[in-house]
Amino acid sequence: MAAGKTKALSKRQRELIAKALADPRRVEILKQIGSVNCVACGDIRARQDVSAATLSHHMKELEMAGLIEIGREGKYANLTLRRDVLRAYLENLGKI
Amino acid sequence: MAAGKTKALSKRQRELIAKALADPRRVEILKQIGSVNCVACGDIRARQDVSAATLSHHMKELEMAGLIEIGREGKYANLTLRRDVLRAYLENLGKI
DNA sequence: TCATCAATTCGACAGTTATCGAAGTATCGA
DNA sequence: TCGATACTTCGATAACTGTCGAATTGATGA
Numbered sequence: 001m002a003a004g005k006t007k008a009l010s011k012r013q014r015e016l017i018a019k020a021l022a023d024p025r026r027v028e029i030l031k032q033i034g035s036v037n038c039v040a041c042g043d044i045r046a047r048q049d050v051s052a053a054t055l056s057h058h059m060k061e062l063e064m065a066g067l068i069e070i071g072r073e074g075k076y077a078n079l080t081l082r083r084d085v086l087r088a089y090l091e092n093l094g095k096i
Numbered sequence: 097m098a099a100g101k102t103k104a105l106s107k108r109q110r111e112l113i114a115k116a117l118a119d120p121r122r123v124e125i126l127k128q129i130g131s132v133n134c135v136a137c138g139d140i141r142a143r144q145d146v147s148a149a150t151l152s153h154h155m156k157e158l159e160m161a162g163l164i165e166i167g168r169e170g171k172y173a174n175l176t177l178r179r180d181v182l183r184a185y186l187e188n189l190g191k192i
Numbered sequence: 193t194c195a196t197c198a199a200t201t202c203g204a205c206a207g208t209t210a211t212c213g214a215a216g217t218a219t220c221g222a
Numbered sequence: 223t224c225g226a227t228a229c230t231t232c233g234a235t236a237a238c239t240g241t242c243g244a245a246t247t248g249a250t251g252a
Contacts, residue, residue: 015120021189022118023210024111034192041229054211056230061209075219075228081192090186093117096130096177119240137199150241152200171198171249 007088013066017089020065025050026058033068034081041077103184109162113185116161121146122154129164130177137173 009017020026025048032047033039041055048055059079062068066085071078105113116122121144128143129135137151144151155175158164162181167174 011120018114018118018120018123019209022114024107024114025210027114027189027192031192042227051212052229053213053231057210060230072229077229083192086189086192090190093123093182094186096123096127096179096182115239121240138197147242148199149201149243153240156200168199173199 006091007084009066009085009088009092013085014089014092016065017067017085020061020067023058023061026062029055029058030062030067030081030086033079034083037080039079041079044079102187103180105162105181105184105188109181110185110188112161113163113181116157116163119154119157122158125151125154126158126163126177126182129175130179133176135175137175140175 021030028048029044032044036043041052041059045052045055050058059068059070059077063070067082069080069082071080117126124144125140128140132139137148137155141148141151146154155164155166155173159166163178165176165178167176
């Protein structure tokens, strides 16, 4: 805490984040994205046994929750973790 | 962080907690339990428009996740928030 | 003992979601 | 231009989950 002010999250976004984090696979994906700075979907598929369709679905969920940003670079997707959003969510729950 | 050592959570328990937190109603319930020290189910029903059956279901979910403890006192249930478990979960996610 | 109250369990139902294969779109290299 | 690659969208399906009413269990007090 201490440091910077925390991003404000709407009730709606907190719910989306909670749902997004409820799937173990998505948490794994988040970890993978977080461990490097930028990842493409292919990199994730290399480590997680999942179809492209399913992965795409999860990406959309994570993006809608605001937990990742998807930047398109030609035919690749650049996935980046939004640590500020994740931290805001955690701090919010910490207040319970 | 700094202060005390964090409780260790199994993968399984982290998943249960994430699922438990994915329902907005359960988060509300947690807040309510956390705001006072001990609550009975009836107190919660007084504030949340939900049937006894549904509430009981949510309680079981929260207890299985380890987020609350349910102590029976005669015909009442004493609900207490397990802050140590919640904090351990949040710290775990913070490592992403 | 009996009625009442708190909470749980059961059975059912509607809505959600994770998953996939197949088809589609867009980009790149040859 | 053509094929391959990277990802998305669509449609379908199986599994899960939140919800309730009704029936049940267990404790309390009259």
